[in-house]
Amino acid sequence: MRRLAALLCLLPVAAAVAGGAAWVTLPGGKFRSALKYEDVQTVKVAPFALQKRPVTNAEFLAFVQAHPQWRRDRVARVLAEPRYLSHWAGPVTLGRAAQPQQPVVHVSWFAAQAYCEAQHARLPTWSEWEYAAAADETRRDARNDRAWRERILAWYAKPSNTVLPRAGLQAPNAYGVQDLHGLVWEWTEDFSALLVDPESRNQGDPDNSKFCGAGALSMDDRDNYAVLMRVAMLSSLQARDTTANLGFRCARDIRK
Numbered sequence: 357m358r359r360l361a362a363l364l365c366l367l368p369v370a371a372a373v374a375g376g377a378a379w380v381t382l383p384g385g386k387f388r389s390a391l392k393y394e395d396v397q398t399v400k401v402a403p404f405a406l407q408k409r410p411v412t413n414a415e416f417l418a419f420v421q422a423h424p425q426w427r428r429d430r431v432a433r434v435l436a437e438p439r440y441l442s443h444w445a446g447p448v449t450l451g452r453a454a455q456p457q458q459p460v461v462h463v464s465w466f467a468a469q470a471y472c473e474a475q476h477a478r479l480p481t482w483s484e485w486e487y488a489a490a491a492d493e494t495r496r497d498a499r500n501d502r503a504w505r506e507r508i509l510a511w512y513a514k515p516s517n518t519v520l521p522r523a524g525l526q527a528p529n530a531y532g533v534q535d536l537h538g539l540v541w542e543w544t545e546d547f548s549a550l551l552v553d554p555e556s557r558n559q560g561d562p563d564n565s566k567f568c569g570a571g572a573l574s575m576d577d578r579d580n581y582a583v584l585m586r587v588a589m590l591s592s593l594q595a596r597d598t599t600a601n602l603g604f605r606c607a608r609d610i611r612k
Contacts, residue, residue, distance in 0.1 A: 414456035
């Protein structure tokens with residue numbers, strides 16, 4: 357009986373690993389960002405593919421099993437802090453606190469990027485993520501809708517210690533992407549470029565200037581508080597950091 361129960365527990369993991377996350381193609385185009393890059397607020401987003409939902413525990417477990425250097429007991433500490441995958445029962449065991457279909461969290465930027473590279477992909481840029489996240493269920497840009505903005509803000513008001521629902525339960529937006537709001541925060545490829553402390557440029561650390569001078573929040577979008585919160589949160593992190601509500605999804609370039 358115990359053996360049967362164990363086999364049943366493995367079935368969702370196997371299904372998730374075999375199927376993986378679906379991909380959605382976004383057309384791209386000119387987009388008014390909430391960030392200004394050297395006083396330019398309109399950015400051009402090239403067509404790209406984005407995973408329909410965030411990466412799950414089951415999918416990341418398959419990656420860790422295939423790339424054991426990313427196990428929590430083997431990963432280099434310069435690539436992930438001690439909280440990395442701390443909610444898993446063991447280095448290659450999910451357990452009750454990490455259900456297979458829940459989005460994976462407690463994962464560093466380095467680990468997220470490595471996962472995407474293993475899928476022949478990458479993390480989305482901020483502009484790509486913001487472009488996709490501007491859509492609601494019927495409109496490609498719903499940001500001027502006060503009711504839609506308040507619905508997103510309601511999620512930010514919820515306690516962060518609640519149990520994460522499974523990924524993929526939300527209705528797809530106009531592009532077919534799910535869970536961009538209301539589930540987890542998400543890493544972006546250029547997260548450290550969102551807000552840069554001018555003082556950090558004078559400390560002689562080459563890493564501090566790697567993404568320097570990127571952006572500042574535009575006062576034209578001061579009503580978009582959800583974007584402000586997300587930018588502030590991401591820009592406060594280092595690439596080895598992890599949190600209990602930060603996950604990711606992958607993106608791919610569209611080859612012409």
